Amino acid sequence: MGSLSGVRVIDLTRVISGPFCTQILGDHGADVIKxxxxxxxxxxxxxxxMVDGESWYFAQFNRNKRSLTLDLRSDEGKQILHRLLEGADVLxxxxxxxxxxxxGLDDDTLRQRxxxxxxxxINGFGSSGPYRDRPAYDFIxxxxxxFMGVNGTADGEPMRxxxxxxxxxASQNLAFGICAALVRRATTGQGDIVETALTNGLIAMMGYLAAEYFATDRVPARTGNDHPMLYPYGLFTARDGEVAIAPSNDTMVERFLGALDMLYLLDDERFAxxxxRMTHREPLREILNAVIQTRGVDEWIAHFNRAGVPCGRVHDLRETFDDPQVQAQEMRLELPQASGRVPVTGFPVKLREAPASLYYPVPQLGEHTDELLTELGIEGDELATLRARRVI
Amino acid sequence: MGSLSGVRVIDLTRVISGPFCTQILGDHGADVIKxxxxxxxxxxxxxxxMVDGESWYFAQFNRNKRSLTLDLRSDEGKQILHRLLEGADVLxxxxxxxxxxxxGLDDDTLRQRxxxxxxxxINGFGSSGPYRDRPAYDFIxxxxxxFMGVNGTADGEPMRxxxxxxxxxASQNLAFGICAALVRRATTGQGDIVETALTNGLIAMMGYLAAEYFATDRVPARTGNDHPMLYPYGLFTARDGEVAIAPSNDTMVERFLGALDMLYLLDDERFAxxxxRMTHREPLREILNAVIQTRGVDEWIAHFNRAGVPCGRVHDLRETFDDPQVQAQEMRLELPQASGRVPVTGFPVKLREAPASLYYPVPQLGEHTDELLTELGIEGDELATLRARRVI
Structure with missing residues (x-):
């Protein structure tokens, strides 16, 4: 039983941000009605x-949900939604x-009823302020x-x-906010209205880049794969590909140079x-790559790991999902769809006593309409009429 | 009072991922003891x-916490930690x-006691699997x-x-997981052990790129700022800078071309x-930029917004924090430090009844040691002895 077992979620979301959020809730045991x-x-x-008529993109965001069709523009559809909300914990x-x-579901009505x-x-810019009504998309x-302004190389364009x-x-922020509100409800009995915006979520992740701007009043430069404050750090070129190496302090740098048998570089006043080293980054990069390109990626990874130097291969997605660590962590799951097994990414939040689980594969459109309406006492002729009138 | 009011968090984390997680908990009312x-x-x-002796980088991740110094390698330090855990909800x-x-704080001991x-x-790769003991850093x-393998331009290197x-x-994932466990505890009385790994969090965000790989068995190409499935979409060049424009479906494309007075392009069989349009992306890009470069960014943004076309300026961080929407959403806060006002990023999760708040500025090292130990009944000579022995 997942941590959110017993929590019923009415899910009106579509596309990505909302469905990813409700999938996270469903993965952890919430009963999500899409x-x-x-x-x-x-x-x-x-x-x-699309594979065998199913969108594998949709599958990425819609496991662990039941699907109910409902025309929310119709009066009957709205009434059914209200009956669902009476038994729900989250909308x-x-x-x-x-x-x-x-x-008819303004905030005051929802809070009172x-x-x-x-x-x-989730919205693009928040529900107050001059841009509140603008359409918003991830790229915007x-x-x-x-975020784009700090990504990419110094000589290239801003990069998404x-x-x-x-x-x-935003999905993760909202999943957190909903759970935080449920924690409060457990003691106060009171619900809440939780909101997060695409832009605000990214702004809150600007971390040291924001600090740099605030402290210096200069906007941070784009530095590509180079760390703006540390060197050596970044991508290096081995014989058959690139190696990511990330020594984050002087001790690690010594380990790295020691593993290369190049500790003498620290006696060079340019690199002391x-x-x-930041000032003389280019000559040091050239010297390091001259040695690193003498061996292959695998050999270096094994060597640096033995020496305790943080390093890794730059994986493409095939290498990622074939990686034994990724498999040990079950970060690739297979959904047992009627059309066959559909691979999707796994659960990043692991709980020991109440782990995330696969409760439902991806629902067909309206697959659970009858089952869910029957729970509300809507059956037989009434169901048939609703269907004939395309309310469901 | 925040949603997590009454939740006491013992925070042993350092650097970024842990402190950002516990700051999120503190923003929402948890009593975080760092x-x-x-x-x-x-x-x-x-x-x-560093400004006036304070790291503004540290300030980004450590508001809303109290600081207690404690040598966890000493027996007395461990004993004090256990006394703190007796009154705590989260570690x-x-x-x-x-x-x-x-x-001495293995999982079984923690669960039993x-x-x-x-x-x-939070760790790098998870606590099981072949890489569990490897040091891990964001870049790795x-x-x-x-993630890096899909970022960047087709002709450039993989880009972080x-x-x-x-x-x-990972911080967000863990903040969610902790709250989910608290939701379960409210009904079962049972705690849990929640874990998330840097790599797993990013893998779970691969979304449609993972779906594309799973469905085609080909690894997705790097496409820079171009959307891999939609065109027109991306960066366009106005007279004085770049405009991000994101029409996500045919209706939006019609609005966009209509706003340019170029609906006739849809009659061109290359762009129908x-x-x-994906096949003939380059000629279409050239035609669109030829028109877009005739006016300035501000003019286009106003024009496209009137037409309901999703668009935006590519902000640098100064433009972001000067933006009236960002100000309306209070995404820049000022911490009232003793040294002066220190700006930091704001709260991305907004709750109506129990909003995030600023409870504490960033603590000086050990600022709350006396206050917190006094709560445990450690005072006077005992405190002085602990301090003299550098346990605190």
């Missing part, structure tokens, strides 16, 4: 790589600000948060992260301490 | 940009696997997770994200649908 428009469902069901949505209010309910919400959030990182970070 | 080695403290206190650590056991305690842990995790993203993601 509400989708009848006939078409979440738009991601038709996007990305999650990622509409643009104001859309939920137009459905369902005082124990935790409402979770990466640009406006300052390839995964939709603002969506994923970190500040001087 | 335990640091006497005399020197968390190594980050001396790193990064967080980011040592290498095995270090806590050597202090403190059955209600939630133990949170970015390399080995496959500039912030230490694997640390920050997304698949053909």
């Amino acid at each position: 509400i989708e428009p009848p006939g078409k469902g979440d738009v991601v069901r038709q996007q990305g790589n 999650v949505e990622n509409f643009r600000p104001g859309v939920l209010s137009k459905m 369902y005082p124990r309910l935790v409402v979770g919400r 959030a990466q640009a406006m948060s300052g 992260a390839a995964p939709p990182i603002s969506d994923m970070v 301490d970190n500040a001087r | 335990i640091e080695p006497p005399g020197k403290g968390d190594v980050v206190r001396q790193q990064g940009n 967080v650590e980011n040592f290498r696997p095995g270090v806590l056991s050597k202090m 403190y059955p209600r305690l939630v133990v949170g842990r 995790a970015q390399a080995m997770s496959g 994200a500039a912030p230490p993203i694997s640390d920050m993601v 649908d997304n698949a053909r």
